[in-house]
Amino acid sequence: MTAPTPAGPAEALGAALTAEFAAIWAYGPIGVRLTGAARKAARDAEAAHRRRRDSLVVQLSTGGASVPPDRAGYTLPFPVTDRASALRLAVEVEERTAAFWRAAVAATTGADRDRALAALVDYAVRATRWRRTAGISPLTVPFPGRPA
Amino acid sequence: MLRAGVILALGGAAAPLSGCDPFDRDDGPAPEPDPLAPLLDEALRLAAAHAAAAAAHPALADRLTPIAEAHRAHAAELARVTGMPLPSASTPASAAAPATNPDATLAALRERERGGRDAATTACAAAPAERAALLASIAAARATHLEALK
Incomplete structure (x- = not known):
């Protein structure tokens, strides 16, 4: 995932779809390093990304827009070797995916914007929960999804 | 108070007159307030509520101080995009005193954040x-x- 760039609705939603593909992929290595409630939270988060991926594929293909393909693998920003690095990556995945939906908010209107905002809010809250699980302080950032 | 405002308005109008429309009379109707004005006020009230709660409950300060700072950052950005002045940092009189019980204080702050989230959601849609x-x-x-x- 690279930084989201402003574009038309189809481009922004296509970019959000690539972010969802990468997020789903990343939860593979995250999940295997977690146990108990944290592993369940990872499964729930992955399911949320899969739901949005599926809706985007349907929406983009029925709208006649090009649907970006998933890749066989993605480069992680840092190696995931234990619980602590898995939790840090989970925070990172949620924040980065949130950034693509934030860009989609600006590029869309009406129901599409409502859905994009709901995704941004959902992932920002998940990032906060992951920080709490990881013991990272502060739990929040001032502008979720805004490029640093 | 009124006199200072009049002087400021005159001072502001005197300098950049060159680019002005000659028919743009300053006795016309006041400009509509920016639709984001209530959101800016709310951000400042939320910042004040968190700061007051942190002062009343030092054990909560680590949690509440970053949140108060986030609300001030939101107010600064809203002031920037709307061109509205940001009031100087003073505690508004409307900031209610925090509850003596920390749990009740947190519950009251949650209620305010919920209302704030909904207001920002509505503003975003429009x-x-x-x-x-x-x-x-x-x-x-x-x-x-x-x-x-x-």
């Missing part, structure tokens, strides 16, 4: 594209505050 992303981040931030106050 906003032009260039303001929508900022309002989306503010709505999301308030939702994360709600989570952090649990």
Whole structure:
């Protein structure tokens, strides 16, 4: 995932779809390093990304827009070797995916914007929960999804 | 108070007169307030509420201080995009005293964040594209505050 760039609705939603593909992929290595409630939270988060991926594929293909393909693998920003690095990556995945939906908010209107905002809010809250699980302080950032 | 305002208005009008429309009379109707004005006021009230709660409950300060700072950052961004002045940092009289019980204080802050999140969500839906992303981040931030106050 690279930084989201402003574009038309189809481009922004296509970019959000690539972010969802990468997020789903990343939860593979995250999940295997977690146990108990944290592993369940990872499964729930992955399911949320899969739901949005599926809706985007349907929406983009029925709208006649090009649907970006998933890749066989993605480069992680840092190696995931234990619980602590898995939790840090989970925070990172949620924040980065949130950034693509934030860009989609600006590029869309009406129901599409409502859905994009709901995704941004959902992932920002998940990032906060992951920080709490990881013991990272502060739990929040001032502008979720805004490029640093 | 009134005199200072009049002097400021005259001073402001005197300098950049060259680019003005000659028919743009200053006795016309006052400009409509920016639709984001209530959101800016709310951000400042939320910042004050968190700061007051942190002062009353030092054990909560680590959690509440970053949230108060986030609300001030939101107010600064809203002032920037709207061109509205940011009031100087003083505690508004409207800031109610925090409850003596920490749990009740947190519950009251959660209630305010919930209302703030909903207001920012509504504003985002109605906003032009260039303001929508900022309002989306503010709505999301308030939702994360709600989570952090649990």
